[in-house]
Amino acid sequence: MIDIGLSKMALIGAVALIVIGPEKLPRVARTVGTLLGKAQRYVADVKAEVNRSMELDELRKMKDSVENAARDVxxxxxxxxxxxxxxMEHSLGDASASGSTYGVDQGLSTVVPAYKHPAKNWRLKRGAMPQWYKARAGVRTRVQSGAARVARFRPQKFH
Structure with missing residues:
Protein backbone atom coordinates (compact mmCIF):
# COMPACT_ATOMS: atom_id res chain seq x y z
CA MET A 1 0.00 0.00 0.00
CA ILE A 2 1.05 3.57 -0.48
CA ASP A 3 2.34 5.12 2.71
CA ILE A 4 0.86 8.63 2.80
CA GLY A 5 1.42 10.61 5.98
CA LEU A 6 0.10 13.99 7.06
CA SER A 7 3.08 15.86 5.66
CA LYS A 8 2.69 14.27 2.22
CA MET A 9 -1.05 15.06 2.21
CA ALA A 10 -0.30 18.72 3.03
CA LEU A 11 2.26 18.87 0.22
CA ILE A 12 -0.22 17.38 -2.29
CA GLY A 13 -2.92 19.85 -1.13
CA ALA A 14 -0.55 22.82 -1.54
CA VAL A 15 0.49 21.73 -5.05
CA ALA A 16 -3.18 21.16 -6.03
CA LEU A 17 -4.09 24.62 -4.71
CA ILE A 18 -1.35 26.22 -6.79
CA VAL A 19 -1.97 24.17 -9.98
CA ILE A 20 -5.80 24.07 -9.99
CA GLY A 21 -6.57 27.31 -8.25
CA PRO A 22 -8.80 28.15 -5.30
CA GLU A 23 -11.97 28.52 -7.44
CA LYS A 24 -11.93 25.02 -8.99
CA LEU A 25 -10.38 23.13 -6.08
CA PRO A 26 -13.67 22.29 -4.22
CA ARG A 27 -15.29 20.92 -7.42
CA VAL A 28 -12.19 18.86 -8.25
CA ALA A 29 -12.02 17.55 -4.68
CA ARG A 30 -15.70 16.46 -4.90
CA THR A 31 -15.07 14.73 -8.24
CA VAL A 32 -11.97 12.97 -6.88
CA GLY A 33 -13.95 11.88 -3.80
CA THR A 34 -16.79 10.42 -5.87
CA LEU A 35 -14.32 8.61 -8.15
CA LEU A 36 -12.52 7.15 -5.12
CA GLY A 37 -15.87 6.05 -3.66
CA LYS A 38 -16.81 4.33 -6.91
CA ALA A 39 -13.42 2.61 -7.02
CA GLN A 40 -13.81 1.39 -3.45
CA ARG A 41 -17.31 0.02 -4.21
CA TYR A 42 -15.98 -1.73 -7.32
CA VAL A 43 -13.16 -3.34 -5.31
CA ALA A 44 -15.63 -4.40 -2.62
CA ASP A 45 -17.92 -5.95 -5.27
CA VAL A 46 -15.01 -7.85 -6.80
CA LYS A 47 -13.98 -9.14 -3.37
CA ALA A 48 -17.54 -10.25 -2.60
CA GLU A 49 -17.78 -12.06 -5.96
CA VAL A 50 -14.49 -13.87 -5.32
CA ASN A 51 -15.67 -14.87 -1.82
CA ARG A 52 -18.98 -16.13 -3.25
CA SER A 53 -17.22 -18.24 -5.85
CA MET A 54 -14.88 -19.68 -3.20
CA GLU A 55 -17.84 -20.54 -0.94
CA LEU A 56 -19.65 -22.10 -3.91
CA ASP A 57 -16.64 -24.30 -4.62
CA GLU A 58 -16.51 -25.33 -0.96
CA LEU A 59 -20.23 -26.15 -0.99
CA ARG A 60 -19.80 -28.26 -4.13
CA LYS A 61 -16.97 -30.18 -2.50
CA MET A 62 -19.06 -30.68 0.65
CA LYS A 63 -22.04 -31.85 -1.45
CA ASP A 64 -19.85 -34.35 -3.27
CA SER A 65 -18.48 -35.71 0.01
CA VAL A 66 -21.99 -36.07 1.46
CA GLU A 67 -23.19 -37.84 -1.69
CA ASN A 68 -20.22 -40.22 -1.53
CA ALA A 69 -20.96 -40.96 2.13
CA ALA A 70 -24.61 -41.61 1.30
CA ARG A 71 -23.61 -43.99 -1.50
CA ASP A 72 -21.28 -45.82 0.88
CA VAL A 73 -24.05 -46.18 3.47
CA MET A 88 -32.28 -66.52 6.38
CA GLU A 89 -32.69 -68.70 3.30
CA HIS A 90 -29.91 -70.95 4.54
CA SER A 91 -31.44 -71.32 8.01
CA LEU A 92 -34.93 -71.92 6.57
CA GLY A 93 -33.49 -74.51 4.21
CA ASP A 94 -31.84 -76.28 7.17
CA ALA A 95 -35.09 -76.19 9.16
CA SER A 96 -37.16 -77.73 6.34
CA ALA A 97 -34.51 -80.41 5.73
CA SER A 98 -34.50 -81.45 9.41
CA GLY A 99 -38.29 -81.97 9.45
CA SER A 100 -39.20 -79.05 11.66
CA THR A 101 -42.87 -78.13 12.13
CA TYR A 102 -42.21 -74.61 10.79
CA GLY A 103 -41.05 -75.11 7.26
CA VAL A 104 -40.70 -72.63 4.46
CA ASP A 105 -44.36 -72.95 3.55
CA GLN A 106 -45.66 -72.56 7.10
CA GLY A 107 -43.30 -69.88 8.40
CA LEU A 108 -43.45 -67.34 5.59
CA SER A 109 -46.97 -67.77 4.22
CA THR A 110 -48.81 -65.95 7.01
CA VAL A 111 -51.36 -63.57 5.54
CA VAL A 112 -51.14 -60.03 6.79
CA PRO A 113 -54.48 -58.21 6.54
CA ALA A 114 -54.54 -55.06 4.45
CA TYR A 115 -54.56 -51.75 6.27
CA LYS A 116 -58.03 -50.42 6.93
CA HIS A 117 -58.39 -46.81 7.97
CA PRO A 118 -60.40 -46.55 11.19
CA ALA A 119 -63.79 -44.97 10.66
CA LYS A 120 -64.22 -41.66 12.40
CA ASN A 121 -66.68 -41.79 15.26
CA TRP A 122 -67.79 -38.24 15.85
CA ARG A 123 -69.90 -39.23 18.86
CA LEU A 124 -66.86 -40.64 20.57
CA LYS A 125 -64.90 -37.54 19.67
CA ARG A 126 -67.61 -35.27 21.06
CA GLY A 127 -67.86 -37.35 24.23
CA ALA A 128 -64.13 -37.00 24.86
CA MET A 129 -64.46 -33.22 25.01
CA PRO A 130 -64.60 -31.84 28.59
CA GLN A 131 -67.86 -30.24 29.77
CA TRP A 132 -66.26 -26.88 30.61
CA TYR A 133 -64.98 -26.62 27.03
CA LYS A 134 -68.39 -27.50 25.61
CA ALA A 135 -70.00 -24.83 27.79
CA ARG A 136 -67.47 -22.19 26.71
CA ALA A 137 -67.65 -23.11 23.01
CA GLY A 138 -71.46 -23.22 22.98
CA VAL A 139 -71.77 -26.89 22.06
CA ARG A 140 -75.27 -28.23 22.73
CA THR A 141 -75.19 -31.09 25.20
CA ARG A 142 -78.94 -31.80 25.43
CA VAL A 143 -81.34 -32.58 22.60
CA GLN A 144 -84.17 -30.11 22.15
CA SER A 145 -86.99 -30.27 19.63
CA GLY A 146 -87.61 -27.50 17.15
CA ALA A 147 -90.86 -26.44 18.84
CA ALA A 148 -89.17 -26.29 22.24
CA ARG A 149 -86.36 -24.23 20.79
CA VAL A 150 -88.82 -21.76 19.23
CA ALA A 151 -90.74 -21.53 22.50
CA ARG A 152 -87.53 -20.95 24.43
CA PHE A 153 -86.42 -18.00 22.30
CA ARG A 154 -89.90 -16.50 21.69
CA PRO A 155 -90.26 -13.07 23.33
CA GLN A 156 -92.44 -13.07 26.43
CA LYS A 157 -95.81 -11.35 26.31
CA PHE A 158 -96.45 -8.84 29.05
CA HIS A 159 -99.98 -8.71 30.50
Missing amino acids: EQTIHTSASDFQKD
Missing part, protein backbone atom coordinates in the same frame (compact mmCIF):
# COMPACT_ATOMS: atom_id res chain seq x y z
CA GLU A 74 -26.50 -47.37 0.82
CA GLN A 75 -24.00 -49.93 -0.46
CA THR A 76 -23.35 -51.16 3.09
CA ILE A 77 -27.08 -51.52 3.73
CA HIS A 78 -27.57 -53.44 0.50
CA THR A 79 -24.71 -55.81 1.26
CA SER A 80 -25.89 -56.43 4.82
CA ALA A 81 -29.47 -56.98 3.61
CA SER A 82 -28.33 -59.47 0.99
CA ASP A 83 -26.17 -61.25 3.60
CA PHE A 84 -29.14 -61.39 5.96
CA GLN A 85 -31.38 -62.75 3.21
CA LYS A 86 -28.82 -65.44 2.35
CA ASP A 87 -28.50 -66.41 6.02
Whole structure:
Protein backbone atom coordinates (compact mmCIF):
# COMPACT_ATOMS: atom_id res chain seq x y z
CA MET A 1 0.00 0.00 0.00
CA ILE A 2 1.05 3.57 -0.48
CA ASP A 3 2.34 5.12 2.71
CA ILE A 4 0.86 8.63 2.80
CA GLY A 5 1.42 10.61 5.98
CA LEU A 6 0.10 13.99 7.06
CA SER A 7 3.08 15.86 5.66
CA LYS A 8 2.69 14.27 2.22
CA MET A 9 -1.05 15.06 2.21
CA ALA A 10 -0.30 18.72 3.03
CA LEU A 11 2.26 18.87 0.22
CA ILE A 12 -0.22 17.38 -2.29
CA GLY A 13 -2.92 19.85 -1.13
CA ALA A 14 -0.55 22.82 -1.54
CA VAL A 15 0.49 21.73 -5.05
CA ALA A 16 -3.18 21.16 -6.03
CA LEU A 17 -4.09 24.62 -4.71
CA ILE A 18 -1.35 26.22 -6.79
CA VAL A 19 -1.97 24.17 -9.98
CA ILE A 20 -5.80 24.07 -9.99
CA GLY A 21 -6.57 27.31 -8.25
CA PRO A 22 -8.80 28.15 -5.30
CA GLU A 23 -11.97 28.52 -7.44
CA LYS A 24 -11.93 25.02 -8.99
CA LEU A 25 -10.38 23.13 -6.08
CA PRO A 26 -13.67 22.29 -4.22
CA ARG A 27 -15.29 20.92 -7.42
CA VAL A 28 -12.19 18.86 -8.25
CA ALA A 29 -12.02 17.55 -4.68
CA ARG A 30 -15.70 16.46 -4.90
CA THR A 31 -15.07 14.73 -8.24
CA VAL A 32 -11.97 12.97 -6.88
CA GLY A 33 -13.95 11.88 -3.80
CA THR A 34 -16.79 10.42 -5.87
CA LEU A 35 -14.32 8.61 -8.15
CA LEU A 36 -12.52 7.15 -5.12
CA GLY A 37 -15.87 6.05 -3.66
CA LYS A 38 -16.81 4.33 -6.91
CA ALA A 39 -13.42 2.61 -7.02
CA GLN A 40 -13.81 1.39 -3.45
CA ARG A 41 -17.31 0.02 -4.21
CA TYR A 42 -15.98 -1.73 -7.32
CA VAL A 43 -13.16 -3.34 -5.31
CA ALA A 44 -15.63 -4.40 -2.62
CA ASP A 45 -17.92 -5.95 -5.27
CA VAL A 46 -15.01 -7.85 -6.80
CA LYS A 47 -13.98 -9.14 -3.37
CA ALA A 48 -17.54 -10.25 -2.60
CA GLU A 49 -17.78 -12.06 -5.96
CA VAL A 50 -14.49 -13.87 -5.32
CA ASN A 51 -15.67 -14.87 -1.82
CA ARG A 52 -18.98 -16.13 -3.25
CA SER A 53 -17.22 -18.24 -5.85
CA MET A 54 -14.88 -19.68 -3.20
CA GLU A 55 -17.84 -20.54 -0.94
CA LEU A 56 -19.65 -22.10 -3.91
CA ASP A 57 -16.64 -24.30 -4.62
CA GLU A 58 -16.51 -25.33 -0.96
CA LEU A 59 -20.23 -26.15 -0.99
CA ARG A 60 -19.80 -28.26 -4.13
CA LYS A 61 -16.97 -30.18 -2.50
CA MET A 62 -19.06 -30.68 0.65
CA LYS A 63 -22.04 -31.85 -1.45
CA ASP A 64 -19.85 -34.35 -3.27
CA SER A 65 -18.48 -35.71 0.01
CA VAL A 66 -21.99 -36.07 1.46
CA GLU A 67 -23.19 -37.84 -1.69
CA ASN A 68 -20.22 -40.22 -1.53
CA ALA A 69 -20.96 -40.96 2.13
CA ALA A 70 -24.61 -41.61 1.30
CA ARG A 71 -23.61 -43.99 -1.50
CA ASP A 72 -21.28 -45.82 0.88
CA VAL A 73 -24.05 -46.18 3.47
CA GLU A 74 -26.50 -47.37 0.82
CA GLN A 75 -24.00 -49.93 -0.46
CA THR A 76 -23.35 -51.16 3.09
CA ILE A 77 -27.08 -51.52 3.73
CA HIS A 78 -27.57 -53.44 0.50
CA THR A 79 -24.71 -55.81 1.26
CA SER A 80 -25.89 -56.43 4.82
CA ALA A 81 -29.47 -56.98 3.61
CA SER A 82 -28.33 -59.47 0.99
CA ASP A 83 -26.17 -61.25 3.60
CA PHE A 84 -29.14 -61.39 5.96
CA GLN A 85 -31.38 -62.75 3.21
CA LYS A 86 -28.82 -65.44 2.35
CA ASP A 87 -28.50 -66.41 6.02
CA MET A 88 -32.28 -66.52 6.38
CA GLU A 89 -32.69 -68.70 3.30
CA HIS A 90 -29.91 -70.95 4.54
CA SER A 91 -31.44 -71.32 8.01
CA LEU A 92 -34.93 -71.92 6.57
CA GLY A 93 -33.49 -74.51 4.21
CA ASP A 94 -31.84 -76.28 7.17
CA ALA A 95 -35.09 -76.19 9.16
CA SER A 96 -37.16 -77.73 6.34
CA ALA A 97 -34.51 -80.41 5.73
CA SER A 98 -34.50 -81.45 9.41
CA GLY A 99 -38.29 -81.97 9.45
CA SER A 100 -39.20 -79.05 11.66
CA THR A 101 -42.87 -78.13 12.13
CA TYR A 102 -42.21 -74.61 10.79
CA GLY A 103 -41.05 -75.11 7.26
CA VAL A 104 -40.70 -72.63 4.46
CA ASP A 105 -44.36 -72.95 3.55
CA GLN A 106 -45.66 -72.56 7.10
CA GLY A 107 -43.30 -69.88 8.40
CA LEU A 108 -43.45 -67.34 5.59
CA SER A 109 -46.97 -67.77 4.22
CA THR A 110 -48.81 -65.95 7.01
CA VAL A 111 -51.36 -63.57 5.54
CA VAL A 112 -51.14 -60.03 6.79
CA PRO A 113 -54.48 -58.21 6.54
CA ALA A 114 -54.54 -55.06 4.45
CA TYR A 115 -54.56 -51.75 6.27
CA LYS A 116 -58.03 -50.42 6.93
CA HIS A 117 -58.39 -46.81 7.97
CA PRO A 118 -60.40 -46.55 11.19
CA ALA A 119 -63.79 -44.97 10.66
CA LYS A 120 -64.22 -41.66 12.40
CA ASN A 121 -66.68 -41.79 15.26
CA TRP A 122 -67.79 -38.24 15.85
CA ARG A 123 -69.90 -39.23 18.86
CA LEU A 124 -66.86 -40.64 20.57
CA LYS A 125 -64.90 -37.54 19.67
CA ARG A 126 -67.61 -35.27 21.06
CA GLY A 127 -67.86 -37.35 24.23
CA ALA A 128 -64.13 -37.00 24.86
CA MET A 129 -64.46 -33.22 25.01
CA PRO A 130 -64.60 -31.84 28.59
CA GLN A 131 -67.86 -30.24 29.77
CA TRP A 132 -66.26 -26.88 30.61
CA TYR A 133 -64.98 -26.62 27.03
CA LYS A 134 -68.39 -27.50 25.61
CA ALA A 135 -70.00 -24.83 27.79
CA ARG A 136 -67.47 -22.19 26.71
CA ALA A 137 -67.65 -23.11 23.01
CA GLY A 138 -71.46 -23.22 22.98
CA VAL A 139 -71.77 -26.89 22.06
CA ARG A 140 -75.27 -28.23 22.73
CA THR A 141 -75.19 -31.09 25.20
CA ARG A 142 -78.94 -31.80 25.43
CA VAL A 143 -81.34 -32.58 22.60
CA GLN A 144 -84.17 -30.11 22.15
CA SER A 145 -86.99 -30.27 19.63
CA GLY A 146 -87.61 -27.50 17.15
CA ALA A 147 -90.86 -26.44 18.84
CA ALA A 148 -89.17 -26.29 22.24
CA ARG A 149 -86.36 -24.23 20.79
CA VAL A 150 -88.82 -21.76 19.23
CA ALA A 151 -90.74 -21.53 22.50
CA ARG A 152 -87.53 -20.95 24.43
CA PHE A 153 -86.42 -18.00 22.30
CA ARG A 154 -89.90 -16.50 21.69
CA PRO A 155 -90.26 -13.07 23.33
CA GLN A 156 -92.44 -13.07 26.43
CA LYS A 157 -95.81 -11.35 26.31
CA PHE A 158 -96.45 -8.84 29.05
CA HIS A 159 -99.98 -8.71 30.50
